[in-house]
Amino acid sequence: MTFLDFNLSEPIQKAIDDAGFKEPSPVQKEAIPLIQQGHDIIAQAQTGTGKTAAFGLPILDKIDVEGSVQALVIVPTRELAMQVSDELYRFGRFAGLKTATVYGGTSYDRQIERIKQAHLVIATPGRLQDLLKSKRIKLNPSFVVLDEADEMLDMGFLDEIKNIFTYLPKERQTLMFSATMPDQIRRLANEILNTPKTVSITKSESTNSSITQNYYVIAEHERDDALVRLMDFLEPGKCIIFCRMKKEVDRLASHLTSQGFKVGLLHGDMEQKQREIAIKAFKQGNTDIFVATDVAARGLDVNDVSHVFNYHLPFDSESYVHRIGRTGRGGKTGEAITLVSPNELRAIKRIEKDIGAKMIMQSIPSKSELRSNKENALIEEISSNKINEEAITLVKTLQHDIDIVTIAHLLASHIINKNVIKGKDSIGFGLQEVEKLLEKANTQPRDKKGSYRGNSRNRSRSRNDASNNRNRSKNRSSSRGK
Numbered sequence: 001m002t003f004l005d006f007n008l009s010e011p012i013q014k015a016i017d018d019a020g021f022k023e024p025s026p027v028q029k030e031a032i033p034l035i036q037q038g039h040d041i042i043a044q045a046q047t048g049t050g051k052t053a054a055f056g057l058p059i060l061d062k063i064d065v066e067g068s069v070q071a072l073v074i075v076p077t078r079e080l081a082m083q084v085s086d087e088l089y090r091f092g093r094f095a096g097l098k099t100a101t102v103y104g105g106t107s108y109d110r111q112i113e114r115i116k117q118a119h120l121v122i123a124t125p126g127r128l129q130d131l132l133k134s135k136r137i138k139l140n141p142s143f144v145v146l147d148e149a150d151e152m153l154d155m156g157f158l159d160e161i162k163n164i165f166t167y168l169p170k171e172r173q174t175l176m177f178s179a180t181m182p183d184q185i186r187r188l189a190n191e192i193l194n195t196p197k198t199v200s201i202t203k204s205e206s207t208n209s210s211i212t213q214n215y216y217v218i219a220e221h222e223r224d225d226a227l228v229r230l231m232d233f234l235e236p237g238k239c240i241i242f243c244r245m246k247k248e249v250d251r252l253a254s255h256l257t258s259q260g261f262k263v264g265l266l267h268g269d270m271e272q273k274q275r276e277i278a279i280k281a282f283k284q285g286n287t288d289i290f291v292a293t294d295v296a297a298r299g300l301d302v303n304d305v306s307h308v309f310n311y312h313l314p315f316d317s318e319s320y321v322h323r324i325g326r327t328g329r330g331g332k333t334g335e336a337i338t339l340v341s342p343n344e345l346r347a348i349k350r351i352e353k354d355i356g357a358k359m360i361m362q363s364i365p366s367k368s369e370l371r372s373n374k375e376n377a378l379i380e381e382i383s384s385n386k387i388n389e390e391a392i393t394l395v396k397t398l399q400h401d402i403d404i405v406t407i408a409h410l411l412a413s414h415i416i417n418k419n420v421i422k423g424k425d426s427i428g429f430g431l432q433e434v435e436k437l438l439e440k441a442n443t444q445p446r447d448k449k450g451s452y453r454g455n456s457r458n459r460s461r462s463r464n465d466a467s468n469n470r471n472r473s474k475n476r477s478s479s480r481g482k
């Protein structure tokens with residue numbers, strides 16, 4: 001099947017070709033024909049599976065460029081409004097279609113002006129409700145889309161959404177898209193959809209199989225060390241680190257910055273302008289690491305995110321799905337990494353069950369593993385150099401006092417010392433240790449704090465070289481190398 005099978009108008013098809021889309025994704029294959037036949041739909045598919053184009057293409061195809069606003073897309077966050085708007089503009093531009101983006105925190109007047117010129121409005125619930133309620137705008141769209149419906153409900157927008165629909169025409173085609181389908185969503189669907197068709201991309205198709213999911217068991221106080229070690233080992237391209245709280249985002253971002261990483265951050269307390277700047281810097285690669293809260297990073301669509309880190313487990317399985325969906329997008333592969341303490345192991349099992357995927361336990365590379373890894377890279381790097389005139393002079397001078405082998409050793413040490421691997425030798429629990437912990441958890445009652453730590457923790461601590469513990473800090477940036 002190709003996009004040609006949808007018989008879309010020529011300018012839309014041209015935009016699809018331009019975007020390099022070859023084959024429709026499963027949700028697109030199912031949803032596009034149903035939308036073209038005029039059905040209301042409720043569609044469930046994992047994040048990163050192309051839901052925007054699934055509703056965008058058939059809608060754009062039907063829009064009359066002479067008319068006013070004919071489609072309204074409601075999304076949970078400002079960031080998502082901008083992204084969906086960009087994507088729809090991209091597909092509609094050859095057809096001359098204009099989008100208006102509506103969200104809180106910016107001028108009403110300018111948005112109202114844009115709406116008057118637009119064929120499609122992409123809006124967040126709060127600002128949209130404001131505009132409709134105060135009668136500053138009136139909309140008469142033939143298409144209404146609720147995108148990322150589950151997130152909107154999670155964020156407490158149910159009342160706003162219901163209220164918004166009281167201002168919309170009864171004669172309309174309504175499309176609901178969601179990564180998950182909790183009861184609340186079904187109830188809302190019953191209210192606002194008219195005999196909808198269901199599109200459900202089954203779990204195996206839906207759980208984006210291009211994302212490898214790993215987790216590492218560590219002690220609570222080892223989170224920062226574990227993260228830095230994994231960064232050093234994996235050398236990720238762009239990555240997002242999720243935290244539960246703003247406070248943690250701030251702290252972790254400054255910690256990682258002090259370690260020489262190029263870090264950006266995103267949370268709900270930031271002003272709109274700051275958020276846009278942060279996202280842009282991350283998209284353009286001026287920062288490699290983005291530390292964010294769930295809410296702030298909802299729907300964030302940045303290409304080429306190679307890794308998503310869960311610094312802490314999210315509160316529920318749905319957030320987990322949304323978080324890891326920031327990587328492995330548009331047919332690329334990605335890796336999701338979760339740090340858990342022993343008493344969070346049960347939560348891992350629960351997530352696996354909820355999402356129907358397997359998470360693989362790994363152990364954090366020790367210093368020596370990392371070292372031998374780096375050694376090969378270093379040998380490669382050294383032998384690829386051209387000999388420099390100054391180097392010859394330098395070696396001649398050194399040879400007055402030192403023999404040539406010692407000089408070589410000294411020079412090699414000089415390089416290695418610059419790339420010193422920080423942190424203690426081993427971080428976190430090994431696979432066998434975790435198995436023992438699990439056994440214990442299953443045979444022993446929990447202690448008062450509900451933790452399973454027991455003695456294994458002490459044993460594992462004694463294997464650490466305490467003197468290495470304090471060795472990190474200096475000169476991080478030189479070891480980054482990039």
Ligand code: ADP
Pocket residue numbers: 020021022023024025028045046047048049050051052053301325329330331
């Ligand atoms: P979702 O809304 O399901 O999370 P998006 O609509 O944001 O997913 O799409 C994720 C990424 O995949 C986007 O960058 C989009 O441009 C890309 N994409 C969507 N459909 C296709 C396709 N058929 N072929 C290639 N890339 C696609």
Ligand code: MG
Pocket residue numbers: 051052147148299
């Ligand atoms: Mg989406």
